[in-house]
Amino acid sequence: MEGLERVMALLGVGKREVQIYITLVERGALTAREISDALGIPYTKVYQHLNRLEKAGAVNQERGSRPAKFKAVPPSEVYRRLVNTASDVLKTLKPTFDTLQMLYESRYREVAPTFLTLIRGQDRVVDLIQEVVTAAEAEAYLAIPFPEVATYRLLATLTEESRRISIKVLTTEALRQRFDLPPRVEVRTTQEMFGGGAIGGAVVIFVKYGGDISGIYSNERFIAEIARTYFNHLWQRAR
Helix, strand or coil: HHHHHHHHHHHHCCHHHHHHHHHHHCCCCCHHHHHHHHHHCCCHHHHHHHHHHCCCCCCCCCCCCCEEEEEEHHHHHHHHHHHHHHHHHHHHEEEEHHHHHHHHHHHHCCCCCCEEEECHHHHHHHHHHHHHHHCCEEEEEEECCCCCCCCCHHHHHHHHHHHCEEEEEEEEEHHHCCCCCCCEEEEEEEECCCCEECCCEEEEEEECCEEEEEEECCCHHHHHHHHHHHHHHHHHHCC
C-alpha cells in the first residue's frame, strides 16, 4: 500500500484517494455515500477526493446514474498514465544528470569513457532496454524474441518514445500479436531468433540460458556497430 501511495503521488493524489480507488476496484461502482460509509470518510469530504481522482484520470462518473456513482478506471490505464508521467519527470532531469556526469568525469580522471557491463535477470534487461530507447537521440532498434521481455511497461515506453524517435522492432511470428503498437513503429517478424537486443546510443544484447535471461550492456561504439549491422541483416530478411 505504501509503495502504491508513493507512486500515485505522481498523479497528485494522496492516501485517502488511493483508498477510494482500491475500494472502487474491489467493489465496483459506488455512490459518494457508499464510499463514505465504507471508508469512514466524512461525506462532505468525499467529493473533494473524487475530484482529485477524476483529474488524475483514475476515476470516472457513471453516466445517467442517480444518485451519481463513481467507478475506477482500469488499473492498466492508470499504470500507463503513471509510466508516462514518470518518464516525463525523468526526462526533465536528464540534462541535470548529464551535466553532473561531465563534472564527475572532469574531477575523476580515471573514469573510463566507455563501459561494458554484464547483466542478469529479466527485470534488469527490460530496465536497460527502456533506458536505451529513452536515451536514443534519433532512432532505436529492438529485437525481442522472448515473451518475458515484451512487458506492458516496455510497450508503453515504445508507444511514447515513438513520438520522438524512429523505432524498429523485430520479433518472432509467435509474438507478433503482442506488439499492438502505433503504425509509426515499424514491426517485422522472423520465424525464430536465438537472442535479442536494443540499439541506440548504447546497446543491450541478451540471450536465454538455463531459463534465465542475461547479457551485456555497453556504450562501446564498435559493439554497437556490430549489433546494428546484424540487426539490419535480420531486418532485411524479415517480413
